[in-house]
Amino acid sequence: MNHIYNYLLLTLCVLQMGSMQVVSQNKLFTVEKDNSWGYASLSGETIVEPQYTYAHYFSEGLAPVAIDQRFGYVDENGEMAIRPQYDGVGNFSSGLAPVKVGEKWGYINTDGRMIIQPQFEEAWFFYDAVAPVKEGGKWGFINKAGHWVIRPKFDKVTPFADGMSRVQIKGKYGFVDQFGQLIVSADYDQAEDYTQRLARVCVDDLWGFIDDYGEVVVEPQYVAVQAYSDSLAAVRVNGLWGYIDLFGQMVIQPRFTQVSGFHNDMARYAEGGLWGYIDHRGEVAIPAQYFKAGDFYHGLAPVWQDGKWGFISKEGRLVIPFIYDDVSTFSQGMARVRIGNSWGVIDRVGNYILPMEYTEIKLPNKES
Secondary structure: OOOOOOOOOOOOOOOOOOOOOOOOOHHHHEEEEEEEEEEEOOOOHHHHHHHOOOOOEOOOEEEEEOOOOOOEEOOOOEEEEEEEEEEEEOEOOOOOEEEEOOOOOOEEEEOEEEEEEEEOOOOOOOEEOOOEEOOOOOOEEEEEOOOOEEEEEEOEEEEEEEEEEEEEEEOOEEEEEEEOOOEEEEEEEEEEEOOEEEEEEEOOOOEEEOOOOOOEEEEEOOOOOOOOOOOOOEEEEEOOOEEEEEEEOOOEEEEOOEOOEEOOOEEEEEEEEEEEEEEOOOOOOEEEEOOOOOOEEEEEEEEEOEEEEEEEEOOOOOOEEEEEEEOOOEEEEEEEEOOOEEEEEEEOOOOEEEEEEEEEEEOOOOOO
């Protein structure tokens, strides 16, 4: 659960507000320097000097920050919009954000008014009409008025993905939609989140796929599968990986020992301990030659050679040289890169958007 908007308590800091400037939330990086967090613009200008012990991305015009073990929210000017007073917070969605008071969670609106009183053991963000909350050791779903849509009965739930939340009851898995309806009964031994409106499900150690109506699209028959991406899913048959289409037809015959999902019409494959890339037809597009490799996004993929990371094009051309100790894949046309202990952000040709002077960087929220 620690991946859901970092509901956490943090160490101390002192508030020293610097000069502020209005910048669109889509253009703000969350940056860390000298153990303090602040915000920087797409042009690399510091918008809010690092001063918080915690800061997260903007959503609906507000971002969570922490001062003296108390959480509040700043606006896009860097001004304190909701004073630090909570023991934990989450990002806003659908006009509400979960906040922790003492040991209980409730929800506030963007004006800081408590809409749903603190009463839950745990609470996650709203997705359209409903949010998962925990009471009496069990999870249920409430609406924006705080009324139960599904009373607590689930042992586990996940955040919404593709409009569905995965739920567990008595060791079996099913799915609830964004309106709080149990769309898929908890009948499966294992299940994974929806991607491209299809979810992986397991019965008696065999995996298949169901659609968002709960109908079986691919009968459970594979010992291992990967999620759909670019309309294909990797499946393992007799120890080798191939790919099926959205109808469950085998379109790339199993012949690879290791593969990834498709991104930008390319997938990684391994051969002889090295990584390369295949295209949608299963043909080798870039021969296996890299000790480590990442997925293609925005036409570029990170690859590792001689102890350093660089980026290649879909034609296999080296676009950004092997100079980095760590990198991320590209997102929103940007990638995080590290040299030594310092992080920066580059664009698709390797120019710096943020200089290499931060101990950590979070990219802008692409869903803002």
